[in-house]
Structure formats: C-alpha cells, structure tokens
Amino acid sequence: MYIERVQIEEGFLDGLDITLVPGLNVLIGARGTGKTSLIELIKFCLGGIGHTPETSKKSQNHALSVLGSGQVIVTLSDGKRRVDVSRTASDNAPRASGSYVAPLVFSQTEIENVGLQSSGRLSLLSSFISVTSVSTEESDAVAEARSLTAQAVNIRREIEELQDRVAAIPQIDMELQKLEPSEQQLSELSAEANKRTQVLETLSIDIANKSVATEILERFKQGLISWRTKIVAAVDGLPQAEQWPEKQGQDPLSPILTKLASAQEYLKMAQSELDQAGRNVVSIAESQKVGQLASEEQARQLRKELDTLQVGAGTITRQGQLLRERKAQLEALNVRLMKRGESLEALISRRGLVLDRIEQLRDDRFAARAQVTCDLNKVLSPRIQISVSRAGQFDTFSAAIADALKGSGLRYGDLAPVLARKISPRELLEAAENDDIGFIADVTGISDVRISRLLAHLREADLGALGTANVEDLVDFQLLDGSDYKDIGELSTGQRCTVVLPIVLRHTERILIVDQPEDHIDNAFIADTLIQSVLARDSQSQIVFSSHNANIPVLGNANHVIQLGSDGKRGFALAADGLETAEVVKAITSVMEGGIKAFEKRQSFYGRHKSK
Secondary structure: EEOOOOEEEOOOOOOEEEEEOOEEEEEEEOOOOOOOHHHHHHHHOOOOOOHHHHHHHHHHHHHHHHHHHOOEEEEEEOOOEEEEEEEEEOOOOOOOOOOOOEEOOOOOOHHHHHHOHHHHHHHHHHHHOHHHHHHHHHHHHHHHHHHHHHHHHHHHHHHHHHHHHOOOOOHHHHHHHHHHHHHHHHHHHOHHHHHHHHHHHHHHHHHHHHHHHHHHHHHHHHHHHHHHHHHHHHHHHOOOOOOOOOOOOOOOOOHHHHHHHHHHHHHHHHHHHHHHHHHHHHHHHHHHHHHHHHHHHHHHHHHHHHHHHOOOOHHHHHHHHHHHHHHHHHHHHHHHHHHHHHHHHHHHHHHHHHHHHHHHHHHEEHHHHHHHHHHHHHHOOEEEEEEEEOOOOHHHHHHHHHHHHOOOOOOOHHHHHHHHHHHHHHHHHHHHOOHHHHHHHHHHHHHHHHHHHHHHHHHHHHHHHHHOOOOOOOOEEEEEEEOOOEEEOOHHHHHHHHHHHHHHHHOOOOOOEEOOOOOOOHHHHHHHHHHHHHOOOOOOEEEEEOOOOHHHHHHHOOOOOEEEEEOOOOEEEEEEEOOHHHHHHHHHHHHHHHOOOHHHHHHHHHHHHHOO
C-alpha cells in the first residue's frame, strides 16, 4: 500500500492537494516552504509514532501548530482498494475507512540522534517486526497478572487477619480446661441442677451454632449487596451511541444497540432476582435471630434458676457458655481460613501460567529481533554491525524499584541497580510475597537485615507492576572505523547518519518517509550507499524524501518530484511531475543546483577536469 493523495485544509498549507506514486517521491523547495510541515502532517494523520519520546511529542506539536483548526486527509491505495484517513487537531486518533499500516517516518533529528538512545535503537530494530497482535496479547496478560497479584495481596491480608483471630483458640481451650472442675462440681450439686445444666449446655451449643449461622448469613447478605451494586452499575452504564450521520447511510450500530438493550433487560431481571434473594436472606436472618433470642432468653431463665439452687453457678455457666460460643465462632473462621488458603494457592498457580505466557511472548519478540539483527548484519556487514541482548535495559526496572523503596529509609539509589541487574521482575515479586530473604541474599550478597526491610517495604508497593515490568532488550550499533569497531555513541553526527540510514532503507514492506536524509553526510555516501539502497528497493514500495540535494532525485531516478513554494504566509505546490519533465528539470536546476548558470558552470568545470 502506498500514499496516493494528500489534502490539507486550513493552516500554513491550506488548500494543498498533491498526489504521490509508488517508488521514490522527492519533496523539494526552498527552506520555509513547508516540506517538513507536510511530512509531519502526514505522520500525524496516519498515526505514525516517533522513535523516541522526545521526538514523538515534538513531532505532534509541530503538526498541530501547522494544522490549526483544519484537517488532513490522506488516501492510501494498493491498486485494488483505497483507504481514506482523516484527522483534525481535536481527534485523539485517525479516522479511517479501512485498515492500513502506518508509515515509518524519520525526522532529520531522529536520523541524527535515534541511535544515541537505547530506546531509539530498539524502536528502529523493532520497526522491522509486526508485533501489534502480540503487543495486545502481552498487554492483556500483564493486566491480568497485575489484577491477580492485587487479589493475592487482598487474600493474604485477609488470611493474616484470620490467623490473628483463630490464634486465640488455644487460650480459650486452656480457660475451658480451668473452668471444667467448677462445672463438674456444679453438675453434681443436685439432680435438678444437673438436669437444668444439661438443658443449658444444649442451649449453649444451640446459641453458639445460631450465632455462627447469623454471621454466615450476614457475610452472604453483604456479598449479595456488593454483587447487586455491580449489576446496578452495569444497568446504568449502558453505552450510548452518538447520532449517526444521515449521509453515511443506515446506522450500523442499530442492531448492536438492540442487543445491548436486550442485555440491559436481562441485567434488570437479574437485579430483580437479586432483590428477591436479598429479601429472602433478610427474612431468613430475622427468623434465625428470633430463634437465637428465644434460646438466649431461655438460657437466662435457666441461669437464674441455677443461681437460686447454688450461689455462683450462673456465673460459672455463663462463663463456659461465652467461651464455647467464642470458640465455635473462631472454629468457623478457621474453616474459612483454610478455604482462603486454597483460593490463594489456586490464584497463584493461575498467575504463574499468565506470567509464563508473558515471558514466552517476550522471548518470542527477542527471537524475532535477533532474526532481524542477523538479516541486517548479512547485508550491512562488515561496515555496520548490529547486536541485541535479551533484557539488557535495566534502567527502567531499576527506577521502578527505587520509586517503590522511597520512604523505606534504605539507600535505594544503591540497592535498586543491584536488584535490577541480578533479579528478574518475576523473581522479585515472588521473593517479596514469600519473604524469601535467602534467595535475595544468595543472588545479590546484600545482608539479611537490609533484605528483610526491603521486602517488607516492597510488599506495601504495587507488586503487580514490579512483577510484570518489561526489562527491554538492548540493541547496539557499531561502525567499522579503520580496523576497529566503534559504538554509535562514539561517532560524529555524520557517522551516526551513515549507520542509521542504511538500516532505515532496509524497510521494503512499509511506506518510508525521511526528512532531509542527506544532512551531515557527504555526496560520496549519497551516491555509493544511499542511492544504491533506494535503487535496490522494489519499484512498488514507496519512499518519500524531502531534500535539498539534487543527487537524491536525479541519481535516485525519482518517480515523482514535488516542488513546494511559499509567499511567507502559505505554502503551496509549484510543480509536481516525473523527473524528466521540463517543469521538474527546471525546478531541480533552479532550486537544488543554484540556477541554470551555476549548473552549466559546474558542468563545464567537470567536463574539463574529468578523469581520463
């Protein structure tokens, strides 16, 4: 697919309407005529992204400042179908009539500096890989893993609270054991007292059981209320579609809205059922409470009778009853504790599978990048050498750890880089959850005391975000300078361009747009490398260059040349045609060669001094 037409309404390039063709398209014109602005507007319209965060923001700001309140319309074609894409400054995303792949756009600054940043080198390498579906799958998996981790944190806190409460059971058993002789003596006082005591014991058990049942009903009622709240929110949150434009024909959302309305009715029915269920639970709870109050009243009467029979008997009986009631409640919580433990184990197991999937997706992405690296090295070696290392960019992960440790009193500036380099995000997550001090100590050499404080503080942070953090692959570019390879950071601006441009030009499957690729490189490189790369591409693949160098359209045998002009207030097209047309020859001669006299003088000079 290639860009066939670009139309701009309002702004500096108001009224511009140009066509492009497959092959090499070159934008020419004096400085200030809008070449860069045109490229930025195409990039903005088609949703192209920058290769570093800084250039992305700068690029969008440039496009918005040029466009003003107008819009850009770009038509793409593959010879069989057309896709119209439009965008205004107020649009959050492009509006397209069909699917398309955004072009690769490189500004002049990006060509010069993209190789200096690890994120830029990675972006450049990754641009050869189609990872949209994989990225979506990874994002979904990361979101699920974070959600499961948050659930695990809540369950662990609940388990800790339950453990604290059921820890009182042994103490209650000791108190009952101490009370047992007094209860035994009380039961032996008389047959009548014994009979009443037996009835009271039965009542105590009944009261304890009813108390447990009351708590169970209350927890279930709260669960129903919570669920009903969510369903009510779902009923009220029915998505509303805007008025469909009449000129666009029948509203395609109409059947979908009908289905949504039907779904809303089902939710309302579910809400009604839940309301009835809630009323039933309340009725059961009230009935249960009435029974419990009746049993408690009967127990009080028996205690009074026992008090009459023997002084202090009621106090002993009441104490025993309260202890047994408390123990029954805690034993019910102990059952819940076991079930929550089972739920946590199942949740952690499920999250493990999700984390495995995330790691596999990232391994697959690295394998794809490694294959691209191998393919590029076959073409660009020995002059240019590319390498990629799995999970070699630790800075972002280190910063996340440091941020999580703020306020801990630890020297997180020293600890974070060590942890980031030695331990994977998943390992750090699991070590924090399990308080695995030994593992961290063995891997990092940090003291147990510091690790204990570190893990305790991390457990209060967003463990899901830390555990799924993406430690990106590290890409390095090197240039053969004499007999030695130099890292791209050691190179001059021109040398960096001679590394980046050949890589950029290896893109043959996507539209490639480059703003002034000739800056900082000499004509020899343009003729020997840049032009050769352009000529070697498929004739149906599209390149759009803006340039001030006549060698690019002439030696590159441009398929289409567009000359832009400006009156200082507005930019416009002066010429647009094939390379051999008189209009384009005149444009190249006047704008790029310095005029016909300058061109003829150089032609004469070269003719006199050409090598024999």
